[in-house]
Amino acid sequence: MTPEELARADLLLDVDGPVATITLNRPEARNAQRPRLWAGIARVLDELDESVRVVVVRGAGGTFSAGLDLGMLDPARAGDDGNLIGTLALDDQAIIDQIDVYQQPFVRLTDPRFISIAVVEGHAIGAGFQLALACDLRIVAEDARFCMKEPALGLVPDLVGTKPLVAAVGYARALEICASARVVSGTEAGEIGLAQAVVPASELDTAVGTMVASLTAHAHGAVSATKRLLQEAPGRTLDEQRLAERTAQVARFRALAGG
Numbered sequence: 001m002t003p004e005e006l007a008r009a010d011l012l013l014d015v016d017g018p019v020a021t022i023t024l025n026r027p028e029a030r031n032a033q034r035p036r037l038w039a040g041i042a043r044v045l046d047e048l049d050e051s052v053r054v055v056v057v058r059g060a061g062g063t064f065s066a067g068l069d070l071g072m073l074d075p076a077r078a079g080d081d082g083n084l085i086g087t088l089a090l091d092d093q094a095i096i097d098q099i100d101v102y103q104q105p106f107v108r109l110t111d112p113r114f115i116s117i118a119v120v121e122g123h124a125i126g127a128g129f130q131l132a133l134a135c136d137l138r139i140v141a142e143d144a145r146f147c148m149k150e151p152a153l154g155l156v157p158d159l160v161g162t163k164p165l166v167a168a169v170g171y172a173r174a175l176e177i178c179a180s181a182r183v184v185s186g187t188e189a190g191e192i193g194l195a196q197a198v199v200p201a202s203e204l205d206t207a208v209g210t211m212v213a214s215l216t217a218h219a220h221g222a223v224s225a226t227k228r229l230l231q232e233a234p235g236r237t238l239d240e241q242r243l244a245e246r247t248a249q250v251a252r253f254r255a256l257a258g259g
């Protein structure tokens with residue numbers, strides 16, 4: 001994407017060797033998300049060079065993201081592009097298909113080609129929380145504030161956040177967090193398995209550097225294949241999973257032997 005296209009999508013992109021950093025860059029609106037941002041992230045991920053091994057997602061201005069742009073829920077702006085009230089003129093299937101498009105960047109962040117890391121400081125509300133959940137790993141500031149606010153607005157989380165939340169913290173804790181729409185601090189996120197590193201906000205960059213170094217230390221092919229195995233494990237029987245392991249290992253043997 002050109003710098004102009006990235007700017008229209010409220011994004012910044014920096015690619016430094018194997019690390020691509022996508023920054024939500026709408027700090028004046030606390031990085032509230034619009035369809036143009038989702039389309040932009042999907043396109044950035046599609047266009048990444050094969051050599052990229054880690055994708056870092058973060059927000060400009062000290063906040064990860066305040067979630068859905070509330071203008072999209074404003075009946076007075078029903079004519080605006082992407083306004084969800086405006087879509088009610090469509091039939092149910094058309095709205096379901098539209099949300100499928102919006103979900104695409106959240107799905108693409110799980111691509112086994114790379115490991116995605118959300119760097120969360122400030123607020124991660126609603127779609128912001130879900131964007132953090134879409135990433136494989138989360139490095140968070142102690143005083144970060146996660147909130148799955150959708151139920152408090154009469155909505156459900158529909159940007160691919162429910163499955164990774166259950167996987168990370170279990171069904172009961174996920175239900176409690178969503179139904180209450182309460183704030184989960186960065187410190188608590190670490191305690192309940194939502195975050196893989198929790199540090200003071202001033203140490204986030206150092207923590208990201210340390211994690212990126214450890215994630216890129218070993219063979220790209222081995223790490224990608226292992227990620228795929230771990231991702232697919234919950235949906236398989238033991239016999240199916242061990243077959244997948246054997247199959248992946250043969251590919252690794254051949255790659256190591258150069259054949």
Ligand code: CAA
Pocket residue numbers: 028029030032033065066067068069070071123125126127128149150153155156157158159
């Ligand atoms: N959409 C649009 N604009 C937003 C926004 C949002 N979600 N969040 C903040 N902004 C704007 C504010 O309107 C304000 O704009 P102006 O300067 O023009 O008045 C600016 O960002 C700064 O906001 P605050 O002054 O409120 O900043 P703060 O630092 O004091 O508070 C905040 C930050 C706690 C995130 C607060 O802004 C807030 O609660 N925002 C709303 C969060 C929210 O309800 N998001 C929707 C979640 S549900 C969801 O995402 C739906 C879904 O997936 C289906």
